[in-house]
Amino acid sequence: xxxxxxxxxxxxxxxxxxxxxxxxxxxxxxxxxxxxxxxxxxxxxxxxxxxxxxxxxxxxxxxxxxxxxxxxxxxxxxxxxxxxxxxxxxxxxxxxxxxxxxxxxxxxxxxxxxxxxxxxxxxxxxxxxxxxxxxxxxxxxxxxxxxxxxxxxxxxxxxxxxxxxxxxxxxxxxxxxxxxxxxxxxxxxxxxxxxxxxxxxxxxxxxxxxxxxxxxxxxxxxxxxxxxxxxxxxxxxxxxxxxxxxxxxxxxxxxxxxxxxxxxxxxxxxxxxxxxxxxxxxxxxxxxxxxxxxxxxxxxxxxxxxxxxxxxxxxxxxxxxxxxxxxxxxxxxxxxxxxxxxxxxxxxxxxxxxxxxxxxxxxxxxxxxxxxxxxxx
Amino acid sequence: xxxxxxxxxxxxxxxxxxxxxxxxxxxxxxxxxxxxxxxxxxxxxxxxxxxxxxxxxxxxxxxxxxxxxxxxxxxxxxxxxxxxxxxxxxxxxxxxxxxxxxxxxxxxxxxxxxxxxxxxxxxxxxxxxxxxxxxxxxxxxxxxxxxxxxxxxxxxxxxxxxxxxxxxxxxxxxxxxxxxxxxxxxxxxxxxxxxxxxxxxxxxxxxxxxxxxxxxxxxxxxxxxxxxxxxxxxxxxxxxxxxxxxxxxxxxxxxxxxxxxxxxxxxxxxxxxxxxxxxxxxxxxxxxxxxxxxxxxxxxxxxxxxxxxxxxxxxxxxxxxxxxxxxxxxxxxxxxxxxxxxxxxxxxxxxxxxxxxxxxxxxxxxxxxxxxxxxxx
Numbered sequence: 001x002x003x004x005x006x007x008x009x010x011x012x013x014x015x016x017x018x019x020x021x022x023x024x025x026x027x028x029x030x031x032x033x034x035x036x037x038x039x040x041x042x043x044x045x046x047x048x049x050x051x052x053x054x055x056x057x058x059x060x061x062x063x064x065x066x067x068x069x070x071x072x073x074x075x076x077x078x079x080x081x082x083x084x085x086x087x088x089x090x091x092x093x094x095x096x097x098x099x100x101x102x103x104x105x106x107x108x109x110x111x112x113x114x115x116x117x118x119x120x121x122x123x124x125x126x127x128x129x130x131x132x133x134x135x136x137x138x139x140x141x142x143x144x145x146x147x148x149x150x151x152x153x154x155x156x157x158x159x160x161x162x163x164x165x166x167x168x169x170x171x172x173x174x175x176x177x178x179x180x181x182x183x184x185x186x187x188x189x190x191x192x193x194x195x196x197x198x199x200x201x202x203x204x205x206x207x208x209x210x211x212x213x214x215x216x217x218x219x220x221x222x223x224x225x226x227x228x229x230x231x232x233x234x235x236x237x238x239x240x241x242x243x244x245x246x247x248x249x250x251x252x253x254x255x256x257x258x259x260x261x262x263x264x265x266x267x268x269x270x271x272x273x274x275x276x277x278x279x280x281x282x283x284x285x286x287x288x289x290x291x292x293x294x295x296x297x298x299x300x301x302x303x304x305x306x307x308x309x310x311x312x313x314x315x316x317x318x319x320x321x322x323x324x325x326x327x328x329x330x331x332x333x334x335x336x337x338x339x340x341x342x343x344x345x346x347x348x349x350x351x352x353x354x355x356x357x358x359x360x361x362x363x364x365x366x367x368x369x370x371x372x373x374x375x376x377x
Numbered sequence: 378x379x380x381x382x383x384x385x386x387x388x389x390x391x392x393x394x395x396x397x398x399x400x401x402x403x404x405x406x407x408x409x410x411x412x413x414x415x416x417x418x419x420x421x422x423x424x425x426x427x428x429x430x431x432x433x434x435x436x437x438x439x440x441x442x443x444x445x446x447x448x449x450x451x452x453x454x455x456x457x458x459x460x461x462x463x464x465x466x467x468x469x470x471x472x473x474x475x476x477x478x479x480x481x482x483x484x485x486x487x488x489x490x491x492x493x494x495x496x497x498x499x500x501x502x503x504x505x506x507x508x509x510x511x512x513x514x515x516x517x518x519x520x521x522x523x524x525x526x527x528x529x530x531x532x533x534x535x536x537x538x539x540x541x542x543x544x545x546x547x548x549x550x551x552x553x554x555x556x557x558x559x560x561x562x563x564x565x566x567x568x569x570x571x572x573x574x575x576x577x578x579x580x581x582x583x584x585x586x587x588x589x590x591x592x593x594x595x596x597x598x599x600x601x602x603x604x605x606x607x608x609x610x611x612x613x614x615x616x617x618x619x620x621x622x623x624x625x626x627x628x629x630x631x632x633x634x635x636x637x638x639x640x641x642x643x644x645x646x647x648x649x650x651x652x653x654x655x656x657x658x659x660x661x662x663x664x665x666x667x668x669x670x671x672x673x674x675x676x677x678x679x680x681x682x683x684x685x686x687x688x689x690x691x692x693x694x695x696x697x698x699x700x701x702x703x704x705x706x707x708x709x710x711x712x713x714x715x716x717x718x719x720x721x722x723x724x725x726x727x728x729x730x731x732x733x734x735x736x737x738x739x740x741x742x743x744x745x746x747x748x749x750x751x752x753x754x
Contacts (some may be wrong), residue, residue, distance in 0.1 A: 008754060009466075042695055064656075064696045084696050085640045087652060088717050089386075109641055112716045140697055141641050141650055172694065263462045264486055264518055273518055275464060279441075280754075283660035283729050317549065318419060318728055319441045319461050320517055339489045340465050351695055352660050356732070358753050376735050377385060377657075 495537025
């Protein structure tokens with residue numbers, strides 16, 4: 001891309017063609033499985049990206065912060081699921097969004113917070129819409145599908161006039177797997193246990209129209225989603241090195257990279273020094289505990305093709321990255337990668353690397369474009 | 378701090394009293410050692426913080442990006458050292474800053490870039506001011522003190538009419554140490570080798586008024602700095618858990634923390650779930666390879682006092698943190714830390730955690746204040 005020759009480095013680059021392919025792949029899959037798809041916008045935090053997910057057929061969005069909800073609502077997204085359990089002090093902001101016409105759905109997994117929602121509710125004529133988080137793999141949050149508190153939370157919400165919309169789960173343990181069969185099994189466990197939670201609620205007399213599951217690995221591994229109404233996931237839009245190790249994408253699917261410039265060499269050590277350090281890549285070293293450890297990222301040429309001899313960013317300081325090949329030192333590094341050479345680095349974790357930037361550079365119809373992203377809460 | 382009850386979480390909190398103590402400690406030390414002090418503002422990226430470093434006696438600032446140079450220059454800082462080796466494509470921006478009246482000093486460690494500086498130079502009447510980076514510990518960048526290229530770079534700069542101001546080194550390997558004697562030895566090595574480089578330049582007929590060293594651990598360990606004119610370092614202003622393991626500060630010196638709210642519990646596992654995940658803490662796990670691994674951070678009460686039973690953030694998702702004590706599960710967690718409880722987390726690495734935020738919350742004269750910080754390049 002000659003377009004990349006003038007960009008200040010380090011910079012976040014989106015390969016729009018790869019991204020579009022990732023979007024189509026996921027949406028086609030969801031269509032085939034007969035479920036609605038609600039992408040998690042926490043990965044890109046970018047209106048232009050979400051616009052493409054919506055154009056492909058997504059229904060609504062998932063967010064990880066109220067800031068995302070506010071930004072996307074201001075951009076015309078009005079069906080928003082805030083998929084982190086709400087805390088009492090955040091209810092005012094949630095209330096405000098609903099008052100402005102945003103159909104914001106919130107999440108709860110404790111009786112105490114259900115009660116706090118009811119208390120806030122009583123001061124308004126517009127009922128909150130709530131999902132109950134269910135724990136289907138011991139990953140983090142949620143009540144167990146057989147837990148008595150599932151019904152208790154529903155009772156508290158219902159008695160308080162809050163609209164219970166259904167149940168939600170996130171099989172986060174899928175990130176620990178790398179075997180297609182194990183991923184299929186976890187996807188089926190996620191499906192079966194959330195459907196069981198929905199059935200318990202219905203048996204107790206509650207309506208449960210929404211049955212929401214999701215993680216990129218399980219969304220790409222599920223063979224059937226009977227009883228599920230909606231899937232959520234986020235990182236698939238860009239993919240990353242972590243996901244290649246999980247086995248749900250290839251290096252050639254990764255749509256986010258960091259453009260960097262060679263600023264020096266240490267030929268005795270086989271090192272190339274570049275102007276992207278951890279401030280650009282993020283400190284994410286998620287692949288360190290996977291089958292293939294990619295350091296701080298895989299080194300590509302300026303077109304985004306991985307270098308043949310396996311260069312990775314082996315170490316990073318705040319504004320310096322050190323690149324090296326597994327074969328070690330090479331006296332010709334300076335000739336091969338003269339100072340000023342531009343390279344691209346594929347990241348371990350797209351959500352973390354994206355967050356280090358306030359915009360993405362991309363090309364649309366052959367023209368350089370920047371897409372804003374936002375951060376913060 | 379009752380001031381903290383109304384802040385949205387997660388939020389970055391600066392303990393201004395601790396910060397002031399850290400600033401005074403370093404400045405007093407530099408005064409006693411008879412050297413000028415040029416703080417590295419990459420840690421806080423905050424004018425209000427730099428103002429306090431300047432008020433305490435600092436001379437000029439050090440930056441890691443041209444964005445920092447531009448922001449600080451706009452705020453009235455005109456003596457700025459950009460301490461990352463410049464690349465040819467960044468010379469235009471550097472030139473522009475100098476044209477606006479900023480006394481920007483740039484850094485070089487290769488003959489090629491020295492030549493690029495000379496070429497850019499020839500189009501202007503205002504000579505660049507340049508330091509040569511010297512490698513005193515094999516950490517990353519720089520030419521060796523005995524390397525023939527040291528003199529060659531000086532010749533190229535001098536012949537091209539560029540102002541050679543002197544030499545600079547950064548003993549980054551100090552971050553790997555945790556023994557006071559080893560730190561003193563490395564500080565002495567840093568001093569002796571940079572002084573040697575300066576002497577070689579002088580012997581070759583070049584003036585070398587600036588002899589600049591620095592890293593927080595060596596700055597706090599050096600017993601004498603004969604021949605050194607200036608020290609740079611950054612993280613000392615906040616300190617962090619990494620620096621407690623290096624041994625140059627105590628937990629009670631750490632001036633940056635992340636305020637968070639309890640959003641759930643998993644009593645069977647002994648887990649508290651909070652609304653600060655890695656997006657707030659950063660992905661930095663630097664203490665993982667040190668004597669004491671603090672996970673994603675040390676859990677404190679809302680006043681900033683570490684909890685007695687050693688709670689740390691054992692795991693983090695994007696917007697969720699999991700807190701646990703080494704003693705494991707406790708059935709009373711819900712009573713002790715009810716939902717809505719506010720806690721503070723001391724970070725592994727202040728530079729990385731600060732970068733996740735656009736402002737710091739602090740208290741000045743008993744009133745809540747926010748200090749802006751910036752990110753990006």
